[in-house]
Amino acid sequence: MSTDVQAEERRLRIRLAECYHLISYYGWTEMIFNHISLRLPGEPTRYLVNAFGLNYDEVTPDNLLVVDAEGRLIGDAPNRPNPAGFALHGAIHAARDDIHCVIHTHTNAVCAVAMKQGGFSHDNFYGAQLFGRVGYHDFEGITLYDAERPRMLASLGDKHVLVLRNHGIAVGESDVARTFFLLWITQRAAEIQYHAGMIPGPDVEISDDIKRGCARDAAGLIARSSAADKMFDAAVRKMRKEHGPLWAGDQA
Numbered sequence: 618m619s620t621d622v623q624a625e626e627r628r629l630r631i632r633l634a635e636c637y638h639l640i641s642y643y644g645w646t647e648m649i650f651n652h653i654s655l656r657l658p659g660e661p662t663r664y665l666v667n668a669f670g671l672n673y674d675e676v677t678p679d680n681l682l683v684v685d686a687e688g689r690l691i692g693d694a695p696n697r698p699n700p701a702g703f704a705l706h707g708a709i710h711a712a713r714d715d716i717h718c719v720i721h722t723h724t725n726a727v728c729a730v731a732m733k734q735g736g737f738s739h740d741n742f743y744g745a746q747l748f749g750r751v752g753y754h755d756f757e758g759i760t761l762y763d764a765e766r767p768r769m770l771a772s773l774g775d776k777h778v779l780v781l782r783n784h785g786i787a788v789g790e791s792d793v794a795r796t797f798f799l800l801w802i803t804q805r806a807a808e809i810q811y812h813a814g815m816i817p818g819p820d821v822e823i824s825d826d827i828k829r830g831c832a833r834d835a836a837g838l839i840a841r842s843s844a845a846d847k848m849f850d851a852a853v854r855k856m857r858k859e860h861g862p863l864w865a866g867d868q869a
Contacts (some may be wrong), residue, residue: 668696
């Protein structure tokens with residue numbers, strides 16, 4: 618492995634470990650379950666993922682594992698991945714060259730929206746940014762089996778948010794910061810919808826033209842600006858100010 622590739626892998630390991638800690642910081646974890654996965658450069662395709670059994674705030678750049686698209690461990694490591702839990706991630710990574718990072722969550726607000734026939738409302742500020750950008754996949758049980766992969770991919774299509782009905786969500790983008798930004802928008806959309814549903818009376822509707830414009834602008838902000846990196850870095854700085862170093866030897 619060249620020095621440049623090693624340096625890039627180290628940078629990505631730090632970035633992904635920071636993301637795991639952010640998900641814990643915001644309370645979006647699911648005990649030791651779920652994954653955030655990140656594609657490494659080079660061939661054959663390899664992905665970074667957490668070791669099964671660790672809390673998200675126990676993830677470090679050095680204990681992240683390298684796996685293939687099936688979730689099988691590449692190389693030697695004292696810990697092991699959860700290959701069954703990688704079925705969703707591996708399917709998305711293998712099919713979508715534009716998605717290098719995938720985050721899967723089960724927050725209360727997200728799970729509540731995933732249970733509703735209508736799915737996400739697009740009549741709030743955050744939901745409008747997701748108009749036309751969300752795919753829906755019907756529940757088939759715990760996501761373990763390869764046979765479900767093509768159906769999940771068909772449900773995702775060319776979108777970057779997949780609602781797993783009666784389950785949770787997966788979001789994917791070109792890097793860690795952009796995936797986190799999209800997750801934040803999706804989480805906020807679910808929270809606002811969740812709370813608005815508690816208030817009697819009809820919601821104020823937004824026209825489809827306005828929704829399309831919001832979705833277009835939000836997608837452009839993620840893809841073609843530094844906003845996602847600035848947001849991610851600001852969130853990490855805030856977390857470090859409150860919690861100190863994130864792992865032994867953390868010098869950031």
